[in-house]
Structures are given as C-alpha cells and as structure tokens.
Amino acid sequence: MNPILIAGAGPVGCTLALFLAQNDIPVILLEAQDSLPQDLRASTFHPPTLDMLAKLDLVEDMLSVGLKVDNYQYRDRRTNEIAKFDLSVLEGATGHPYRLQCEQYKMTQIVVDKLEAFPHAQVRMGTRMKGYSEVDGGIEALVQNADGEELVKCDYLVGCDGANSVVRQASGVEFEGMTYPERFLVASTTFDFGDYFEGLSMVNYVSDPDEWCVILKTAGLWRVLVPTPIEEDDARFLTDEFIQDRLHRLAKNDVDFDVHHRTLYRVHQRVAKTYQARDRVLIAGDAAHVNNPLGGMGMNGGVQDAINLAEKLVQIINKGGDRQDLLALYSRQRRGICTQFIQEHTMKNKALMEATDEATQVKRQAKFMKACSDPVLARAFVMETSMINCVRDSYLIT
Numbered sequence: 001m002n003p004i005l006i007a008g009a010g011p012v013g014c015t016l017a018l019f020l021a022q023n024d025i026p027v028i029l030l031e032a033q034d035s036l037p038q039d040l041r042a043s044t045f046h047p048p049t050l051d052m053l054a055k056l057d058l059v060e061d062m063l064s065v066g067l068k069v070d071n072y073q074y075r076d077r078r079t080n081e082i083a084k085f086d087l088s089v090l091e092g093a094t095g096h097p098y099r100l101q102c103e104q105y106k107m108t109q110i111v112v113d114k115l116e117a118f119p120h121a122q123v124r125m126g127t128r129m130k131g132y133s134e135v136d137g138g139i140e141a142l143v144q145n146a147d148g149e150e151l152v153k154c155d156y157l158v159g160c161d162g163a164n165s166v167v168r169q170a171s172g173v174e175f176e177g178m179t180y181p182e183r184f185l186v187a188s189t190t191f192d193f194g195d196y197f198e199g200l201s202m203v204n205y206v207s208d209p210d211e212w213c214v215i216l217k218t219a220g221l222w223r224v225l226v227p228t229p230i231e232e233d234d235a236r237f238l239t240d241e242f243i244q245d246r247l248h249r250l251a252k253n254d255v256d257f258d259v260h261h262r263t264l265y266r267v268h269q270r271v272a273k274t275y276q277a278r279d280r281v282l283i284a285g286d287a288a289h290v291n292n293p294l295g296g297m298g299m300n301g302g303v304q305d306a307i308n309l310a311e312k313l314v315q316i317i318n319k320g321g322d323r324q325d326l327l328a329l330y331s332r333q334r335r336g337i338c339t340q341f342i343q344e345h346t347m348k349n350k351a352l353m354e355a356t357d358e359a360t361q362v363k364r365q366a367k368f369m370k371a372c373s374d375p376v377l378a379r380a381f382v383m384e385t386s387m388i389n390c391v392r393d394s395y396l397i398t
Contacts, residue, residue: 012285066102171277177270
C-alpha cells in the first residue's frame with residue numbers, strides 16, 4: 001500500500017502519524033520548516049486528550065517536561081473574589097483528572113523521536129505541500145524541499161497544516177467565520193506570579209474592567225496573555241516598552257521583567273465547511289477550525305480530531321471498513337462538535353472575560369463562585385470545561 005501523507009508536524013499531525021504508525025500503517029509526515037517550530041504556542045492538555053495520548057504511550061514523557069495542574073481559577077481583580085475549581089472531581093470520569101501544562105513543541109519532539117522506531121514512518125523536515133491531484137485509487141501530492149519539487153503517491157492526504165492550510169485551500173473548502181479586530185499578546189517571564197498573588201493557581205483567568213488577562217505557568221516560566229488595543233500599530237505591541245508596561249500593570253515589580261518569549265497573533269473563529277475535502281483528502285486541527293484560546297480548546301480539539309480520524313483510517317485499512325461511510329462520519333462528528341460546543345464555548349468565554357460593565361462582571365463571578373462551592377455544580381462545570389462531555393458527545397453523532 002502507499003503511505004498516508006500528513007502535512008504539518010504540529011501536535012495534530014504528530015498524533016495522527018504516531019497512531020497510524022503504531023497500527024502498522026505507513027506514514028509520511030511533512031514539516032515545512034527545517035526543524036520543529038519552538039515558538040510560544042499552545043501548552044494546555046485537557047484530561048480527555050491525555051486519556052487519548054496515554055494510549056499512544058506519550059503522557060509519562062510529557063509529564064517529565066511539563067507541569068501537572070490539579071486546579072484552576074477565575075479571579076476578579078476588582079473584588080478579589082476567587083473561584084477555584086479542583087480537577088479531582090473528575091475521578092472516575094477520566095484516567096487523568098488534571099491538566100498538563102506542556103508546550104506543544106515539547107510534545108511534538110517526543111512524538112518525532114518515537115516515530116524513529118518505525119521503519120514505515122518517515123518525517124521529512126523542510127518539505128512543504130504545494131498541491132495535489134486525485135488519481136485512480138489515491139492521491140498524487142506535489143511537495144517541495146531544498147532539492148526541488150517531487151510528486152508523492154499516497155493513499156490518503158491529511159492536511160494538519162494550520163489555519164492557512166494549503167490542503168484546504170487547494171481543495172476549495174470554505175473556511176467560514178470571522179476574525180476579531182484585536183490581537184492577543186503572549187509574553188513569558190521568569191517572574192514568579194505565584195509569589196506575588198496570594199493563592200494563585202497554575203492556570204488563572206483574570207477579569208478586570210480595564211484589561212483582562214490569562215496567567216498560567218509552564219515548566220520554568222509564567223505566561224501572560226492580554227488583548228491589545230485595536231487601533232494601534234502592531235509593531236508597538238512587541239516592543240519592550242509595551243510589554244513591560246502591561247506586565248507592570250499586572251504586578252508592581254521594582255525592576256523590568258525578564259521576558260523570554262513574545263508572540264502577537266490574530267484571533268479567529270472559523271470552521272471549514274467540511275472536514276472531508278475530497279474522497280481521500282481530510283483536514284484536521286487548525287486547518288479545519290480555529291478559535292480564540294480562552295479555555296485551551298483549540299489544540300485539544302485538534303488532537304481529538306486526529307484520534308477520531310486515525311481510528312477510522314485503521315478501521316478502513318486494517319479491518320476493511322467502508323471508506324466513504326467512515327470518513328464522512330469523521331467529518332460529521334468532529335465538525336459537529338466544533339460548531340455545537342467548541343466555537344460557542346470559546347466565544348462565550350471571550351465575551352465574559354472582556355465585559356467592562358459592572359453588572360455583567362458581578363453576574364459572571366457570582367456564577368463561578370456558586371459553581372465552585374457546590375460539589376454537584378462544580379463537577380458538572382468541570383466536566384464541560386475539561387472537554388470530557390464534548391468528546392463523549394462527538395462519538396454520539398451519527
């Protein structure tokens with residue numbers, strides 16, 4: 001058989017490649033850059049995602065380079081009210097009742113290292129998708145590397161190549177939705193916010209009438225996410241002056257903050273019209289859906305796409321399952337749960353976080369305070385925000 005060609009060696013493409021390789025299916029994983037990207041991107045892995053990754057023998061390695069987070073908070077800087085949610089309430093619903101803070105580049109490196117053990121798995125760095133054509137019984141993909149262009153014959157092509165997916169665009173699939181006018185700025189620093197704010201968790205959603213933010217910890221660093229003003233020059237937002245100003249607003253420090261990384265990015269809410277671009281061409285992760293990062297559902301949703309698709313490809317290739325039915329079901333299940341839950345939930349998170357009127361903020365925090373103080377409400381709340389419910393619901397879509 002010809003291999004399955006996967007464009008994009010982010011968490012989604014890596015998860016898909018490893019699942020298939022472990023099931024004796026040949027794969028070629030392409031990465032456009034010469035090495036795995038190590039920039040500041042997603043870092044939160046939710047419990048049901050960890051349940052999936054555990055089956056690929058990844059979680060222990062990820063724990064060795066990440067942080068286990070057993071609670072998170074919604075903090076109101078105006079009133080100093082703190083709603084703390086303990087993930088131990090998920091015992092019995094998941095094998096991993098915690099979040100794992102592990103930068104995605106650490107996860108992808110672990111996977112690429114594991115893929116070396118499989119002779120039927122190739123990882124091609126510095127190789128990008130250019131386009132493809134459908135041929136009898138498969139796909140002929142045009143790829144490019146430093147030596148020039150090459151045609152690669154594959155049985156299936158999966159675009160895990162991000163929001164500007166070449167695979168999706170070459171397929172003519174619409175990417176429906178909208179783009180927010182503001183940018184999000186993420187800066188990481190060695191400054192210990194845990195010493196500055198009393199009782200701070202490793203993951204915190206902080207409302208403020210002037211400027212909301214997210215504060216979370218990774219191994220060795222704290223990350224701060226803030227929105228930026230809309231009608232200003234983007235270049236200013238990455239300057240030392242702007243970043244230091246924002247961090248000093250958050251925590252009064254006698255000296256400048258030691259900033260290790262800074263990233264400014266546009267924020268979208270978009271979903272592809274279908275995840276099955278052609279008979280044997282699929283898309284997953286950011287190539288299929290993008291959303292704002294509040295709640296950490298983008299990367300998790302993408303990894304969950306990869307597992308769902310991999311399961312179906314294994315059924316088709318190794319067990320003689322019906323290709324058309326199973327791939328169409330993949331698209332319905334993952335697109336359905338994205339539109340029904342992930343998009344709606346992340347948009348609601350953003351609207352609540354950025355509300356400036358006092359009545360909305362009071363109502364928001366009161367809801368969180370009530371939920372965290374009632375064991376039944378707390379478990380229901382965490383079952384939803386941890387994505388356990390939405391993963392279960394996705395498999396109920398027929």
